[in-house]
Amino acid sequence: MQSKETALSNLQTFRVELTDAMRQEKFREGVLIRGDFGWSEFAPFPHHTIEHSARWLQAALEMSWSKLPEPIEKQIKVNAISTSPDPKKAIEILTATGCKTLKVKLNGTNIDSDIAFLEAVISAYPEIVFRIDFNGSLKISDALNYSNRLSEFKIEYIEQPCKSIEEIKELKALTKIPVAIDENLRLANDATNPEHIKTITDVADFVVIKPIPVGGIKRFQNIAEQVIKGGRKVVVSGSMDTSIGLYETLLAQSLLAESSQMVAGAGTGSILSTDVATQTLRAHNGVIEIKRLEVDESKVTESPNQQELIQRLNMSFDFGRERNWF
Numbered sequence: 001m002q003s004k005e006t007a008l009s010n011l012q013t014f015r016v017e018l019t020d021a022m023r024q025e026k027f028r029e030g031v032l033i034r035g036d037f038g039w040s041e042f043a044p045f046p047h048h049t050i051e052h053s054a055r056w057l058q059a060a061l062e063m064s065w066s067k068l069p070e071p072i073e074k075q076i077k078v079n080a081i082s083t084s085p086d087p088k089k090a091i092e093i094l095t096a097t098g099c100k101t102l103k104v105k106l107n108g109t110n111i112d113s114d115i116a117f118l119e120a121v122i123s124a125y126p127e128i129v130f131r132i133d134f135n136g137s138l139k140i141s142d143a144l145n146y147s148n149r150l151s152e153f154k155i156e157y158i159e160q161p162c163k164s165i166e167e168i169k170e171l172k173a174l175t176k177i178p179v180a181i182d183e184n185l186r187l188a189n190d191a192t193n194p195e196h197i198k199t200i201t202d203v204a205d206f207v208v209i210k211p212i213p214v215g216g217i218k219r220f221q222n223i224a225e226q227v228i229k230g231g232r233k234v235v236v237s238g239s240m241d242t243s244i245g246l247y248e249t250l251l252a253q254s255l256l257a258e259s260s261q262m263v264a265g266a267g268t269g270s271i272l273s274t275d276v277a278t279q280t281l282r283a284h285n286g287v288i289e290i291k292r293l294e295v296d297e298s299k300v301t302e303s304p305n306q307q308e309l310i311q312r313l314n315m316s317f318d319f320g321r322e323r324n325w326f
Contacts, residue, residue, distance in 0.1 A: 010034035020084040035064030054320035059216035071254035087120035097283035136163040147175035180206035201230030237265030
């Protein structure tokens with residue numbers, strides 16, 4: 001295993017702008033890492049602990065410093081994503097990408113406007129299938145209200161409606177809409193833990209696995225295998241990455257091959273207004289070609305938080321190295 005000086009010898013901080021705010025932020029930022037096998041990115045969200053940040057770094061170091069498996073397919077089907085409250089923007093993204101499934105992030109503060117949003121999208125695309133992500137923001141009573149109102153639409157699943165597994169289990173007994181779990185897996189102390197995965201597969205219909213936050217492709221494969229054995233479907237999803245990190249999601253979905261008939265949550269290129277690669281990975285006709293890209297340094301905007309990002313990277317490295325994660 002390389003020394004810290006070698007592993008982190010070629011770094012570049014970055015900031016990319018988003019078309020619309022996500023969690024009140026209009027940008028993503030992090031550190032690009034170059035190793036013997038190419039570029040990767042380290043971009044945990046600010047609210048993540050050092051432990052969770054170290055898993056992001058585990059994925060980045062695996063991508064930069066080891067040979068990843070070759071993709072099994074040349075392209076994968078993906079969903080489009082909408083983070084704007086304006087349905088016109090969602091309709092424009094669907095038109096541009098040709099996706100048949102739309103992931104919508106809702107915070108559960110106004111059910112009537114949320115339903116009106118979905119109705120507006122349906123008026124343009126009557127056959128659209130929705131994935132509704134609440135990021136754990138709902139109480140049981142609100143989740144039940146949403147479930148009742150959403151039952152008239154084509155909903156593939158509602159994702160992480162409530163914060164805890166116990167609340168989601170309670171909701172499941174009261175609604176027929178399928179439920180996907182994301183945060184309860186991703187924010188666990190160890191997302192590969194068989195007992196924890198069983199707790200999730202006992203409740204969820206679908207399990208969302210984000211390859212970078214769980215620690216990379218090998219750990220993703222470990223988790224996915226357990227979820228599939230538990231009789232649940234895996235939804236592979238990105239982590240609001242640049243086109244460098246998004247390759248991990250595309251590769252992970254490809255490696256599932258026939259194990260997954262789900263479309264991947266890899267449509268976030270559509271909500272990047274800037275990127276660190278020459279060409280942003282976006283869907284066309286509902287699919288994205290699986291390509292590992294190079295950083296185009298002329299496209300990289302240095303983060304104004306360079307010092308803090310590098311400090312967090314170093315802390316994450318020390319934390320992970322102490323535990324032999326890399």
